[in-house]
Amino acid sequence: MIELKTEEQFALMREAGLIVRGALETLRGEVKDGVTTGGLDAIAEEYIRSHDAVPSFKGYGDPPFPAVICASVNHEVVHGIPGQTVVRDGDILSIDCGAIYQGWHGDAAITVGCGEIGPELAELLRVTEQSMWHGIAAIQDGKKLGEIGSAIQSYVRSQGPYGIVEGYGGHGIGTEMHMDPFVHNQRMLRDPGSRLRMRTGMALAIEPMLALGSKFTLVTDDQWTVVSRDGSPAAHFEQTVCLTEQGLWVTTAEDGGKAGLAPFGVAVHP
Known part of the structure; x- marks a missing residue:
């Protein structure tokens, strides 16, 4: 079932989204040599709760995710568990954050360079973020859901041989963090879900993940952290x-x- 929202419900999602954005921008300013991912997690939790919201991630899933943010360093793609990991100059750190406000979810992620990062990494960040905007721009009432993945893939392929991570993608969002439909980050002509027509009232989280090398991943022993296979x-x-x-x-x-x-x-939207 696809959950369709009213304008009033979208307004509540906007409140949740602004809390997530505020938390992420606060964390962006804290990413510096020597900071721990656990320290960043504590900052995020304080920010979210002080804005009358609840973290979406903490306790989510099986096994329950133990933290407020996902903090993924360098070759860690997504779902990194914050802890004693120290971020150093030259590293890149992906931060994924979610919050619930009056029963409605917001979900967003950024990747931040710590100090000065190499040009190859800076370009990886630029291409990933721009591919997201290409995917977002493809959202339109009546168009097929697969247009989003096609737009992301077409842009990425125009920029270089990046690995578009397989098996992970965007999703519906609203009264739950993860809802139907699943949104691929590449063209999937044989996937029936890609033929679904988008409709006014839908809310989607668009989230491309790119690697400098292989598109293939592994899940580590903590059962959460996804790393690039190579x-x-x-x-x-x-x-x-x-x-x-x-x-x-x-x-x-x-x-x-x-x-x-x-x-x-x-x-x-005005």
Whole structure:
């Protein structure tokens, strides 16, 4: 079942999204040589709870995820568990964060360079983030869901031989963090779900993950952390996007998505 929302419900998702964005921007400013991922997690929890929201991730899944953010360093793609890991200059750190406000979810991710990072890593971050905006711009009432993955893949392939991580992707979001439909980050012509028509009232989390090397991954012994199989660095960006009658509303972006979507000429929620 696809959950369709009203404008009033989208407004609550916007509140959740702004809390997530505030937490992520706070953490961005704290990423510096010597910080621990556990320290960042504590900052995120304090921020979310002080804004009358509840962390989405803590206690989620089986085994229960033990933290508020996912903190994935270098070759860790997603779902890294915060702890004693120390972030050093030259590292890249993917931070995924979710919050629940009055029963509605926001979910977003950024990848941040610690200090000065190499040009190859900087380009990886740029391409990953821009591929996300290409995917978001493909969201339109009546279009097939697979257009999102096609847009992401087409852009990535135009930029270089990056590995588009397989087996992980975007998802519906609303009264739960993960809902139907699953959103692929590449063209999947034989997947029946990709033929689903998008409709006004849908909310989707769009989240491409790219690696400098292989698209294949492994899950570590903690049963959560996903790493690139060949050990290559990976990046992850995510936004929550609502398809409203007035246009796309990127509820986890401070400006609602206006800057990110400006090059595409798509209607954006005022």
